[in-house]
Amino acid sequence: MVNLRGIRRRYRIGGQVVNALDGLDLDVPEGQFVAIVGPxxxxxxxxxxxxxxxxxxxxxxxxxxDIDVSTFDDELASDFRNRRIGFVFQSFHLLPRLNVLENVLLPRRFLRGSDDGLEAHARELLERMGLSQRLDHRPGQLSGGQMQRVAIARALLMKPALLLADEPTGNLDSKSAADVLDLIADVHGRGQTVVMVTHDSEVAASAQRQVHLRDGKIDRDDVA
Structure with a gap:
């Protein structure tokens, strides 16, 4: 499902070239839950x-x-990203002036074509997240754990092929973090492919597979 071959990405910092990724190969089968870890x-x-x-x-x-996305221009990449990839961020990225339902429906604004059924799907996702009584609340009225659940619902709105989670528990207390990991595990259990980046070994342990990076290469690849 995810297939990376010989991925190299270099950055110039001052007068020095940094090899952020140095010929990396990675395959993630459909339906797998992978944690990417490393210093x-x-x-x-x-x-x-x-x-x-x-x-x-x-x-x-x-x-x-099986679509080569590495050659997409900005417009194609943006459209593909909106339709096929869901994001969950450490800092939630909810818009404070929008309520919970409106935040979940944000990807609809960038959709080309019909949006039939998206609002009903958003409501269904929020019910799964235990937030059906919070649809009219704004982010400032929610706890950190609740905001992350809204973010997960938003990431799943377009039924993405791939869910990416970037330190999804980084801003949460231990109880909220455990609840969010349970939700991600439930999403994965329904067949969703998940790739999660984390520096926390306990969080990484919730995944099926742990891919350890060092100096832009895979140092270790552990399957639970």
Whole structure:
């Protein structure tokens, strides 16, 4: 489902060239839950950005659902990202002036074509997240755990092929973090492919598979 071959991404910082990803190969089968772990500077964020079509590799290929997305221009990448990739961020990225339902429906604003059934699907997702009584609340009226559940619902609105989670428990207390991990496990249990970036070994342990990065390469690949 996810197929990366020979992915290289370099950045110039001052007068120095940094190899953020150095010929990385990675396959993620459909329906797998993978945690990407590693120290700061290992390439985790760069890998996530490439998987999410937010950045392009300097060389190598990235295929998602057998579509070569590494060559997409900005417009194609944006449309593909909206339809096929869901994002869950550490800092939630909810719009404070919108209520819960409106935040979940945000991807609809960028949709080309029919949006039939999306509002009903949003309401169904929020019910699954235990937030059916909070539809009219704004983010400032919610706890951190509740805001992350809204963000997960938003990420799932378009029924993405791939769900990307970037440190999804980083801003949460231990109880809320455990609840969010349970929700992600439930989403995965329904067949969703999930790639989660985390520096926390306990969070990574919730995944089926742990891919450890070091210096832009895979250092270890552990399957539970």
């Amino acid at each position: 700061s500077g290992s390439g985790k964020s760069t890998l996530l950005n490439i998987l999410g079509c937010l950045d392009r590799p300097d060389s190598g290929s990235y295929r998602l659902d």
